[in-house]
Amino acid sequence: MPGRAEFNHSVRLRDSRAATPTDPMNMHTTTVRKATGERDVESACRIVDACRTALRDAGIDQWDDVYPTRQTVAEDAARQRLFVLIAGEECVATIALDETQSPEYASVSWQFPTPALVVHRLCVDPMRQGEGFGGTLMNFAETYAAEHRYASIRLDAYSPNAGAVALYRRRGYREAGRVFFPRRTAVFYCFEREVVR
Numbered sequence: 001m002p003g004r005a006e007f008n009h010s011v012r013l014r015d016s017r018a019a020t021p022t023d024p025m026n027m028h029t030t031t032v033r034k035a036t037g038e039r040d041v042e043s044a045c046r047i048v049d050a051c052r053t054a055l056r057d058a059g060i061d062q063w064d065d066v067y068p069t070r071q072t073v074a075e076d077a078a079r080q081r082l083f084v085l086i087a088g089e090e091c092v093a094t095i096a097l098d099e100t101q102s103p104e105y106a107s108v109s110w111q112f113p114t115p116a117l118v119v120h121r122l123c124v125d126p127m128r129q130g131e132g133f134g135g136t137l138m139n140f141a142e143t144y145a146a147e148h149r150y151a152s153i154r155l156d157a158y159s160p161n162a163g164a165v166a167l168y169r170r171r172g173y174r175e176a177g178r179v180f181f182p183r184r185t186a187v188f189y190c191f192e193r194e195v196v197r
Contacts, residue, residue, distance in 0.1 A: 032140040035082040043091035044073045047125050054126040062158040085133055093133040096120040108177035112152035112194045117145040119155035134167050145195045152195055156188040
């Protein structure tokens with residue numbers, strides 16, 4: 001079984017909103033790390049709530065008041081599967097990683113072997129979307145999977161969420177099948193990618 005050692009990853013990204021003519025290479029360091037403590041849980045909950053509102057405002061019923069909740073995020077942290085992306089000193093995105101697959105995944109014709117790392121609840125603060133943080137989290141997940149000896153990565157994306165679907169397709173994830181989840185009106189695409197070591 002893959003190990004559970006903590007993995008930290010730092011990269012430099014250009015913050016295009018902060019760049020100025022006098023400082024065209026204005027950079028900030030981003031760090032993805034395991035969530036620790038109540039402050040990280042609160043930050044992750046704030047981002048989840050902001051994304052839920054933004055999705056609703058866009059007419060996308062991906063998340064509701066039943067899922068995900070603060071308890072969902074707190075359990076992710078307690079089980080050491082919640083990661084946060086810190087840009088400068090601000091938490092701007094979050095992701096959960098583990099091996100838990102929804103029962104609906106059993107009907108999918110997965111091509112790549114297990115063990116599979118499963119991506120849950122990737123979300124970026126709507127005020128910071130478009131800055132590459134979703135890609136940074138996926139880079140982290142893919143590196144994490146390789147370093148922890150997973151054979152593949154699996155995830156699902158709500159079909160009306162065109163931005164999320166496009167992110168995974170751009171990164172070379174193949175659609176393995178489609179499933180429905182309770183209280184959702186549209187289908188979820190199930191994506192997978194083989195882990196490259």
